[in-house]
Amino acid sequence: MTWIDFPLYSSISISLWILGLLFLLISYKKETVFKFANLLFIAGWVVLILFVIKLWIELDRPPMRTLGETRLWYATFLPLIGFLTYIRWKYKWFLAYSIAMAGMFLAINYMNPETYSKTLMPALQSPWFIPHVLVYLFSYAVLAASSIVAVKGWYDSYKGKFNIETLKLADNLVYIGFAFLTLGLLFGALWAKEAWGHYWTWDPKEVWAFLTWMGYLIYIHYRHFHIHKTQQALTILALAFVVLLVCWFGVNYLPVANTSVHTYTQY
Amino acid sequence: MSENQQTVQRNLWENPWGYVESFFIGFGLLVTGFFLEVFVKTNNTFTISYPYNVFFLVGYVVALIMLYKWFSTTQIIRWLTKVPASISSIVLVTLLVMIMGIIPQIPSENNIITNLGLNHITTNWAFLLIIFQFLTCLGLVTIKRISQLKWSNFGFILNHLGLFLALIAGILGTGDLQRLSINVYEGKPSWIATDAQKNEIELPFAFYLKDFLINEYNPKLALVDNKSGSIAHNNGKNLYLVEKGETYFFKNFEVTVNEFFPNSGRIGDRYEKVNEIGSPPSASITVKNIENDSIINSWISSGSFRYPYESLKISEDYSIVMTIPEVKKFSSDIDILTKEGERISTVLEVNKPFKFRGWKIYQLSYDDKMGKWSNLSVLELVKDPWLPFIYIGIFMMIAGAFYMFWMGNKITKNQ
Numbered sequence: 129m130t131w132i133d134f135p136l137y138s139s140i141s142i143s144l145w146i147l148g149l150l151f152l153l154i155s156y157k158k159e160t161v162f163k164f165a166n167l168l169f170i171a172g173w174v175v176l177i178l179f180v181i182k183l184w185i186e187l188d189r190p191p192m193r194t195l196g197e198t199r200l201w202y203a204t205f206l207p208l209i210g211f212l213t214y215i216r217w218k219y220k221w222f223l224a225y226s227i228a229m230a231g232m233f234l235a236i237n238y239m240n241p242e243t244y245s246k247t248l249m250p251a252l253q254s255p256w257f258i259p260h261v262l263v264y265l266f267s268y269a270v271l272a273a274s275s276i277v278a279v280k281g282w283y284d285s286y287k288g289k290f291n292i293e294t295l296k297l298a299d300n301l302v303y304i305g306f307a308f309l310t311l312g313l314l315f316g317a318l319w320a321k322e323a324w325g326h327y328w329t330w331d332p333k334e335v336w337a338f339l340t341w342m343g344y345l346i347y348i349h350y351r352h353f354h355i356h357k358t359q360q361a362l363t364i365l366a367l368a369f370v371v372l373l374v375c376w377f378g379v380n381y382l383p384v385a386n387t388s389v390h391t392y393t394q395y
Numbered sequence: 396m397s398e399n400q401q402t403v404q405r406n407l408w409e410n411p412w413g414y415v416e417s418f419f420i421g422f423g424l425l426v427t428g429f430f431l432e433v434f435v436k437t438n439n440t441f442t443i444s445y446p447y448n449v450f451f452l453v454g455y456v457v458a459l460i461m462l463y464k465w466f467s468t469t470q471i472i473r474w475l476t477k478v479p480a481s482i483s484s485i486v487l488v489t490l491l492v493m494i495m496g497i498i499p500q501i502p503s504e505n506n507i508i509t510n511l512g513l514n515h516i517t518t519n520w521a522f523l524l525i526i527f528q529f530l531t532c533l534g535l536v537t538i539k540r541i542s543q544l545k546w547s548n549f550g551f552i553l554n555h556l557g558l559f560l561a562l563i564a565g566i567l568g569t570g571d572l573q574r575l576s577i578n579v580y581e582g583k584p585s586w587i588a589t590d591a592q593k594n595e596i597e598l599p600f601a602f603y604l605k606d607f608l609i610n611e612y613n614p615k616l617a618l619v620d621n622k623s624g625s626i627a628h629n630n631g632k633n634l635y636l637v638e639k640g641e642t643y644f645f646k647n648f649e650v651t652v653n654e655f656f657p658n659s660g661r662i663g664d665r666y667e668k669v670n671e672i673g674s675p676p677s678a679s680i681t682v683k684n685i686e687n688d689s690i691i692n693s694w695i696s697s698g699s700f701r702y703p704y705e706s707l708k709i710s711e712d713y714s715i716v717m718t719i720p721e722v723k724k725f726s727s728d729i730d731i732l733t734k735e736g737e738r739i740s741t742v743l744e745v746n747k748p749f750k751f752r753g754w755k756i757y758q759l760s761y762d763d764k765m766g767k768w769s770n771l772s773v774l775e776l777v778k779d780p781w782l783p784f785i786y787i788g789i790f791m792m793i794a795g796a797f798y799m800f801w802m803g804n805k806i807t808k809n810q
């Protein structure tokens with residue numbers, strides 16, 4: 129069993145990250161400690177990467193087959209996206225969020241060792257699986273954050289002290305989240321072509337993913353054109369999030385649910 | 396940057412057209428479309444194939460360029476290159492797609508749904524008209540930005556031109572898209588495929604299935620509630636894969652797997668390894684009740700299409716069962732035989748299609764009742780000559796998404 133060392137490596141990574149998160153929290157008061165937080169994040173990340181490389185060598189194949197291996201990749205790539213986003217946009221909370229998510233995936237693996245369900249249906253065994261799911265996960269997280277910002281904006285303008293900075297933050301988050309959403313959609317299309325023979329089949333899940341995308345497209349164009357109509361922009365943002373939630377959780381309750389191939393029963 | 400902050404009273408249809416006019420036109424298109432849907436009964440759906448789709452594409456793009464070049468001062472072209480026209484068409488496309496996301500796209504008994512064609516939105520006239528407006532906006536605004544020849548439009552062009560290409564190639568390409576499926580049996584050549592309408596089509600080459608292979612995961616152990624017959628979840632954890640020598644805990648039962656055979660048959664009071672068609676997996680397990688230390692030993696089996704399953708009742712409330720093994724991988728070892736006498740060997744697998752003479756050949760399915768003893772493999776053949784354009788569009792949009800992520804929006808930067 130090549131996973132035998134996982135508890136060791138993962139607990140080192142998780143400890144380093146928790147320590148890093150603490151430093152990050154302190155850095156809101158005292159900026160200088162932020163570099164320690166970064167050092168700890170990177171150290172934990174290096175430990176994790178070492179484990180992945182070791183596992184890869186021992187398995188003699190890319191560790192991408194089982195659910196546990198998939199989660200390992202989430203945990204590996206989330207910090208990378210977090211770092212990139214931080215380098216570009218300087219959102220500390222966002223870095224913290226991605227590190228915490230990565231830690232969560234490690235913890236899930238720790239608590240569900242590989243002897244438990246490690247079945248993955250053939251269509252999901254594809255190099256596209258991880259990038260597809262990962263960018264979606266990320267875009268949903270960022271877009272959810274943008275909606276929280278929108279709610280704050282609403283509340284502020286209700287109180288009569290709306291600050292345009294709030295909307296600018298929402299704009300930035302929408303642009304980042306929308307970029308990831310586009311990638312998720314397109315990676316999905318490229319994968320579907322390899323697995324099912326067609327890139328787009330209007331499957332209910334695809335339909336709602338497309339609708340989500342269109343919702344944010346409306347927001348982006350509305351904002352571009354009507355820079356001062358902040359109230360309407362906030363409303364559009366909130367509505368787009370409702371569509372996103374339907375896509376995420378609601379599709380299964382709609383009458384179309386049983387025509388979906390995303391239930392994976394055909395094999 | 397455009398601003399629409401006029402407080403001056405403006406009459407309807409006066410310069411420049413805004414949202415009211417845009418939605419008015421949009422709804423006009425919708426109503427026209429539904430009218431066509433109700434009163435013009437066509438059986439064949441709107442698809443055009445080669446060479447007419449190429450003519451259409453060239454004509455459309457040339458028309459858009461000419462409209463932009465010579466008529467950009469007219470009311471309608473100015474409107475089409477502005478955000479209100481785009482937003483109204485995006486909203487209406489969204490609305491129609493939302494119908495598709497709610498009403499199942501299958502034959503319906505509801506008269507309204509059937510008459511308005513709400514169960515085939517993608518071929519609905521209303522949808523086609525709105526998509527046409529959508530594409531026209533997108534095309535014109537792209538031409539406008541391209542003709543400005545500015546580097547700052549780079550991201551804009553990647554996104555808008557990419558989407559335009561992918562969409563138009565996808566829509567016009569459906570007429571030329573061929574998707575066939577073919578049943579291939581072990582040991583004999585097959586060349587008759589069927590299309591979606593069940594028409595038989597003779598291929599210019601034949602498939603010869605040398606071997607169809609399925610790899611399975613081990614079966615899983617599950618605790619089943621005797622009364623309801625459903626799986627009693629083991630503290631919300633997943634089920635356990637049967638592995639010889641392992642011990643698992645189900646509530647207060649300790650289950651040890653003493654022996655496991657992937658293929659076996661019942662012989663007397665036990666199972667033995669056998670290798671014949673339909674021989675199911677089986678395991679010898681020891682179940683210890685931790686509360687009263689009682690021990691049961693028995694064989695269980697998931698059964699197969701030929702043999703019944705065997706579970707083990709371990710208490711009044713619960714039984715241990717072995718689930719049917721899940722498929723890990725299936726593949727077909729095939730030869731493709733051409734008329735010229737060539738013989739090309741390849742192995743097809745899910746997610747690993749094979750390209751051959753403009754076709755992409757996919758492993759689709761097999762006889763799932765027979766499972767790993769299936770000697771039938773179902774292949775799918777897809778020919779989509781427009782795919783390169785769609786891929787160019789998709790990759791432009793991927794690049795555009797990276798651009799968006801990195802650059803953010805102008806609004807924040809400029810102020």
Ligand code: HEM
Binds near residue numbers: 348397476532
């Ligand atoms: C991949 C999808 C799309 C993305 C990422 C996108 C993004 C953008 C962005 C960021 C702008 C701001 C202008 C700028 O950056 O210079 C913009 C403007 C615009 N977009 Fe889109 N858009 C998309 C699809 C569409 C579609 C489908 C339409 C029309 C149906 C459209 C019509 C417009 C128009 C009319 C403008 C204003 C152009 C101008 O003022 O010159 N876009 N878009």
